[in-house]
Amino acid sequence: MSEFLISITPMNWLLDPLTHDFMRRALMVSALVGGVCGLLSCYMTLKGWALMGDAVSHAVMPGVVVAYALGLPFSLGAFVFGVGSVALIGFVKQKSRIKEDTVIGLVFTGFFALGLVLVSKIKSNIDLMQILFGSPLGISRADVNQTLIISFIVISILLVFRKDLMLYCFDAKHARSIGINTGILHYLLLTLLSLSAVVGLQTVGIILVVAMLITPGATAYLLTDRFDQMTLLAVASSAFSSILGVYISYWSDIETGGSIVLVQTLIFLIAFLFAPRYGILKNQIYINNN
Amino acid sequence: MNPIFKSHEKDFMRIEAEQVCVDYNGTVALYDASLNLKAGSICGLVGMNGAGKSTFFKALMGFVRPSRGKISINGMKVHQAQKEQSVAYVPQNEGIDYSFPVSVWDVVMMGRYGSMNIFRIPRESDRRAVVHALERVDLLDLRERPIGSLSGGQRKRAFLARAIAQRASVLLLDEPFSGVDVPTEKLMAELFLQFRQEGHTILISTHDLNHVRDFCDFVVLINKTVLAYGETSEVFTSENLNKTFGGIPPNPLSAPASSKDFVNE
Numbered sequence: 278m279s280e281f282l283i284s285i286t287p288m289n290w291l292l293d294p295l296t297h298d299f300m301r302r303a304l305m306v307s308a309l310v311g312g313v314c315g316l317l318s319c320y321m322t323l324k325g326w327a328l329m330g331d332a333v334s335h336a337v338m339p340g341v342v343v344a345y346a347l348g349l350p351f352s353l354g355a356f357v358f359g360v361g362s363v364a365l366i367g368f369v370k371q372k373s374r375i376k377e378d379t380v381i382g383l384v385f386t387g388f389f390a391l392g393l394v395l396v397s398k399i400k401s402n403i404d405l406m407q408i409l410f411g412s413p414l415g416i417s418r419a420d421v422n423q424t425l426i427i428s429f430i431v432i433s434i435l436l437v438f439r440k441d442l443m444l445y446c447f448d449a450k451h452a453r454s455i456g457i458n459t460g461i462l463h464y465l466l467l468t469l470l471s472l473s474a475v476v477g478l479q480t481v482g483i484i485l486v487v488a489m490l491i492t493p494g495a496t497a498y499l500l501t502d503r504f505d506q507m508t509l510l511a512v513a514s515s516a517f518s519s520i521l522g523v524y525i526s527y528w529s530d531i532e533t534g535g536s537i538v539l540v541q542t543l544i545f546l547i548a549f550l551f552a553p554r555y556g557i558l559k560n561q562i563y564i565n566n567n
Numbered sequence: 568m569n570p571i572f573k574s575h576e577k578d579f580m581r582i583e584a585e586q587v588c589v590d591y592n593g594t595v596a597l598y599d600a601s602l603n604l605k606a607g608s609i610c611g612l613v614g615m616n617g618a619g620k621s622t623f624f625k626a627l628m629g630f631v632r633p634s635r636g637k638i639s640i641n642g643m644k645v646h647q648a649q650k651e652q653s654v655a656y657v658p659q660n661e662g663i664d665y666s667f668p669v670s671v672w673d674v675v676m677m678g679r680y681g682s683m684n685i686f687r688i689p690r691e692s693d694r695r696a697v698v699h700a701l702e703r704v705d706l707l708d709l710r711e712r713p714i715g716s717l718s719g720g721q722r723k724r725a726f727l728a729r730a731i732a733q734r735a736s737v738l739l740l741d742e743p744f745s746g747v748d749v750p751t752e753k754l755m756a757e758l759f760l761q762f763r764q765e766g767h768t769i770l771i772s773t774h775d776l777n778h779v780r781d782f783c784d785f786v787v788l789i790n791k792t793v794l795a796y797g798e799t800s801e802v803f804t805s806e807n808l809n810k811t812f813g814g815i816p817p818n819p820l821s822a823p824a825s826s827k828d829f830v831n832e
């Protein structure tokens with residue numbers, strides 16, 4: 278890769294991919310999806326819903342397959358199964374003595390397995406690899422439109438309810454005590470999670486969507502003590518990782534989803550080591566000086 | 568039903584609970600609990616752990632639905648009173664994540680959310696309410712600090728400020744004195760007396776009888792139901808306390824000498 282890089286200038290490295298229609302589309306969609314998932318990831322990490330994010334993103338699998346088979350927009354099927362899995366988790370938890378994390382694990386693996394079985398049984402031109410690992414470079418115009426619409430919905434709802442959802446994550450009891458309907462907020466957040474998982478699997482696929490839903494939030498959480506700053510940092514780092522991931526994937530011909538998530542993980546590692554207040558090296562210096 | 572109020576003018580009641588029963592899946596946690604509190608009074612809710620103190624609080628805040636009975640706050644249903652910001656609740660805060668990225672200012676501002684429009688954008692009046700509340704609990708200088716960097720007593724004060732900022736006429740405080748330092752305890756006790764002066768109605772749950780003695784006008788002794796209720800000097804007898812705590816006095820207060828001191832005060 279290095280000798281390859283020497284032969285092109287940084288300018289070319291940035292501009293060449295933009296001459297391709299598919300790359301412009303991939304970069305636009307990836308940045309948007311990164312931003313949306315980055316925004317939501319703040320709420321997921323603060324509420325402690327990482328496992329829930331994993332569950333919902335896996336549980337959409339059969340929905341995607343069924344939607345493809347029926348010729349419906351895949352996001353519709355994914356959304357129905359995402360919300361369905363959440364409802365089922367709530368139901369099983371309420372009606373049995375099983376602990377929540379067990380129920381979550383049970384339900385999402387069941388849904389995911391159903392998806393795998395359906396893929397092998399329903400004869401269609403579904404590309405399993407595309408569902409599992411995403412393919413932003415091969416995204417169709419119809420899929421771009423779906424992504425735009427869903428992203429718009431998620432961003433609008435998060436902008437309107439960001440304070441209420443933040444309060445719900447911080448202190449649901451207080452929210453209730455001032456007359457806010459926390460039941461609605463709970464399901465609103467779960468709905469947003471399902472929608473974000475749907476757009477996220479466009480770029481990184483079902484398996485890695487959960488990274489989009491937690492890593493940017495976790496990185497930002499290490500960098501600031503302010504909620505608003507945290508959301509901005511998460512969105513910025515997530516969109517940046519997505520764009521850089523797509524570029525790297527283009528130039529070095531590596532799998533795009535993996536590339537995006539790996540960049541995110543690297544940014545997290547940098548924050549983990551060097552964050553001004555919460556990085557581990559900061560603590561090290563502090564200990565050595567005392 | 569409560570003789571104390573018969574002598575007073577017929578003011579409308581701030582808190583009215585009538586024969587409230589709460590059960591959790593068939594297990595009775597509270598039965599026939601009644602309570603009437605008027606404006607400008609402080610009432611202590613005293614009982615052992617598991618006596619139904621927090622259940623009573625939860626019922627008053629609408630967190631649990633009573634299986635029987637009626638509760639109203641300022642003459643309204645609980646939910647309505649909450650929407651009107653008539654009642655503020657200061658919980659014990661065991662469940663709070665103190666590494667949450669919010670400042671003291673942000674936390675106190677949360678007390679104003681119910682009065683704001685849907686976007687929760689603070690107006691000048693909201694900011695003034697927050698400044699005022701922070702001044703009263705002596706935290707204005709620390710307003711920019713992350714909530715997690717405060718000491719235990721300061722945290723308690725921050726959550727009290729949030730309730731003050733709400734500007735509610737009724738305040739419910741769940742064990743406000745547990746785990747606070749002495750300066751905070753003094754500051755809070757003084758604040759409660761000021762609130763009473765301003766016409767607030769305050770219900771405090773506590774198992775520290777000294778606090779009840781110091782500033783509660785009324786006391787409710789509770790063990791699954793209201794055992795005794797009335798003016799502190801009348802209700803706070805060794806006999807009643809023994810009943811409440813099942814014959815085991817919780818602290819020296821119920822020993823003859825000190826309890827006498829207290830009653831005479």
